[in-house]
Amino acid sequence: AQRVTQPEKLLSVFKGAPVELKCNYSYSGSPELFWYVQYSRQRLQLLLRHISRESIKGFTADLNKGETSFHLKKPFAQEEDSAMYYCALSGSTDKLIFGTGTRLQVFP
Amino acid sequence: DTAVSQTPKYLVTQMGNDKSIKCEQNLGHDTMYWYKQDSKKFLKIMFSYNNKELIINETVPNRFSPKSPDKAHLNLHINSLELGDSAVYFCASSLSGSSDTQYFGPGTRLTVL
Numbered sequence: 001a002q003r004v005t006q007p008e009k010l011l012s013v014f015k016g017a018p019v020e021l022k023c024n025y026s027y028s029g030s031p032e033l034f035w036y037v038q039y040s041r042q043r044l045q046l047l048l049r050h051i052s053r054e055s056i057k058g059f060t061a062d063l064n065k066g067e068t069s070f071h072l073k074k075p076f077a078q079e080e081d082s083a084m085y086y087c088a089l090s091g092s093t094d095k096l097i098f099g100t101g102t103r104l105q106v107f108p
Numbered sequence: 109d110t111a112v113s114q115t116p117k118y119l120v121t122q123m124g125n126d127k128s129i130k131c132e133q134n135l136g137h138d139t140m141y142w143y144k145q146d147s148k149k150f151l152k153i154m155f156s157y158n159n160k161e162l163i164i165n166e167t168v169p170n171r172f173s174p175k176s177p178d179k180a181h182l183n184l185h186i187n188s189l190e191l192g193d194s195a196v197y198f199c200a201s202s203l204s205g206s207s208d209t210q211y212f213g214p215g216t217r218l219t220v221l
Contacts, residue, residue, distance in 0.1 A: 032207045043112075044151075044198065044212040084149060090206040095164050096141075098151040 002027045002091045006099035013077050014107050021072040021102045023061075023087030032090040033070040035061055036098075039083045047072075047085070057081070077106045111135050114199050114213035121189060122221055128185045129216045131199030139163070139205060140182035142174060143198040145215070151198070157182055158205070189220045 003026040013019055025031060035047040048056045050063040050070060061072045070087060087099040112133045121127055133140060141164075142154040156164040160176045171187045186193060196215045202208040 034209075036210075043214045044200075046209045049209070086151060093164075094206050095153050095156060095166070096206045096210060097153075101149050101151070103149075 002089060002093060002097050004087050004089045004097050004099035006085075006087055006102050008102045009100070010103045010105065012105040012107065015079055016076050019072075019074045019077045019081070019104065019106075021085050021087075021104065023070045023072065023099060025068050025070065025087075025089050027068075027089060027091045029092055031063075033061075033063055034088040034090070034096070035059070035070075035072050036086045036088055037083050038086070044086070077104075079106050079108055082106045112199060112201055112211050112213040114197075114216050116216060117214060118217050118219075120219045120221065123189055123191060125189050126185070126187045127189060127218070128183055129197055129199075129218075130181070130183045131213055132181050133199075133201040133211070134180065135201055135203075135211060137201040137203050137211070138179055139202045139208075140176065140179070141200040141202075141210065142182065142184050143200065143212075145196040145198060147195070154197075155182075155184075156206075186218075189218075191220050194218055194220045 005024045033050045037047040038044045059074045086101045089097045139158045141156045145151045154168045155174045157176045173185045176182045198215045199213040200210040202210045
């Protein structure tokens with residue numbers, strides 16, 4: 001079965017601290033993985049996807065097939081990073097499977 | 109120039125009523141989706157349509173009926189509303205399939221009393 005696990009429901013850090021939002025997936029093929037973000041009172045939007053291998057707003061994510069992980073990282077968190085973050089997988093079923101989401105709170 | 113729009117933004121209604129949520133995208137995408145986000149913020153796909161054809165029906169009760177009059181519109185009609193239907197419903201679209209970036213609407217917060 002295809003599954004996405006985000007073990008942390010809430011992650012709280014202070015501004016300037018490093019951030020890592022964990023994402024593990026279960027899929028036997030070659031997955032397409034995404035991070036979507038939902039800022040307060042805004043719509044869900046794509047943050048980054050693994051095939052583009054780019055850094056968006058200072059965030060990066062590397063696909064680790066051995067550990068079946070796609071953790072989202074940022075070296076120095078900013079208050080405006082506070083949001084709900086969803087890891088998502090597109091596999092063989094032509095649907096996007098979302099994890100349960102992690103709320104990131106960045107305190108000043 | 110909103111890419112994906114939904115109406116209404118808020119919907120408060122009584123149990124047993126029938127209601128509809130409309131979605132429109134102006135991105136020229138072929139695929140549209142409906143998602144349900146529950147009170148714990150869990151996001152789950154309900155339906156997807158590709159060029160007006162139903163592709164995914166994710167074990168959703170028959171009370172929910174999507175309708176796609178053309179590929180730019182995907183509406184959601186809900187019959188006999190129940191308390192458990194209270195959630196935020198998101199419409200989304202993508203160029204082709206689920207491996208493409210999905211663009212989401214602002215959501216419709218449905219409250220069933």
